[in-house]
Amino acid sequence: MDQIQYYDANQIEGRSMTIVLDNGKLETVSKNNSKGAGIRALCHGSWGYTSIDGETDLKTGIQNASELAVSMNRRTPKEKVILGSVPKRKVGSMPQIKINPEDISIEDKVELLREIEKYAKEEGIKSTRVSYSESILTTRFMNSEGDEKEYQTVRSGFAVSAVAAEGSNYQAGRESRFNISGYEIFEKNDPYELAKQAAKTAKSLLTAKTPKGGALPVILDPELAGVFTHEAVGHASEADLVLQNDSVLSGKLGKQIAVPEITVIDDPTIQEYGFYPFDAEGVPSEKTVLIKDGIMNSYMHSRETAGAFEGVSGNARAQGYSMPVVRMSNTYIDKGNATFEEMLEDIKDGIYLIGSRGGQVNTGEGVFQFNAEKGYLIKNGEISDLVRDVSLSGQTLDILNHIKMVGKDVKLHAGHCGKSGQTVPVTDGAPHISISKATVGGA
16 A cells, blocks of 8 residues: 555446437336446556445455556556646536426426427428436545545436438438436427427428538538537547647647637536536536637646646546546637628638538547538528538648638537547537638538
8 A cells, every 4th residue: 555646536326317209109218326436546657446336335445446556567667647736726606406307207207208209290200209318416536635525416408309201311300408407408498499490400401402522611500610629629639649649739739720710618617518516536627728819728637647737627537437537528619709691701602511410530630520410502692502411521720720700609519428438428519610611521
């Protein structure tokens, strides 16, 4: 034990529920209770880690993690890890939940999903799917430095999808809303209107054409611009990837990497889906400006990565009681001063891309490809024909330097982010942005 320089423990206790209605049939009602702990110990440059399901014996867990760290250090010694010191910040206010989802019966929840589905089941819609999820999670943290704290979060949300078909042509529309929220998520968002929107999107895409691909001016809506922010910029700003030389933003601190209109922020203090008051290392959360006026300003850090730079940002996150890794929270492009109409007028002829259907990014090479849900051709500064099966691809730094205008209308979208085999709730967002030239994939 005398060789151990640090240890910590995250004790997690949670309750969750998922309900899925598929084509009007109750497919899933699952309730899950979880309890356990993840315990780490550091010996020189080696981490020992152990996870415990069920009741936690912290003393034994710390002993096991410590023995593992010492053993690993003897077998394969590594350079000593210097942990960044925890800043003495106050933990901010916690979200206030109005309606405890556990106070609503399963029958009432199922009935609400059935009502939502009716609005999606319009004429021409072949199949529907409506889902709801909730989780109540209590996190307790302690470490060898005498830090002890805990918090509880309530998350809930719903999703509705509709599929339209014409012969062998199938098109889908989907809407979802998730947040740090109780059952009032259904009061903050109109689920019936969103169900109708999902059906409308699916049906309209049946007759949409696929545009010609090529390099052309592009406007991204807040959702797709947010996906670009998270995937292409956010992941490349995670300091563990920077230290592994797996980021196109390595060595860019203090350098101009984007147009001056671009400021990118990661902020877990915002009471959105990616909120947390302190991270999995007990570091109080804070707003981190990653890119400021086009200049690379900061990376996101754990205590370990901060030891190689300066400043602990509080971005070490873990799914449940897994090993903490550097992760985003609520990541977005800050607002600019342009209007959507000004962007249309400036672009004249190009394409307007809306929504996201996934994609891929290589942070090391700085290349990406994202699929839009739909798009509209822009002709003479006006919205024209609806198009489908369209994608955006390119190099992260090229896009950041070809952004012409940044809108005033920042919108955030909740989702889940995967890294190191772990999935955590996040939010990404942006205003509308226009790009002078980008590669659009089509026919």
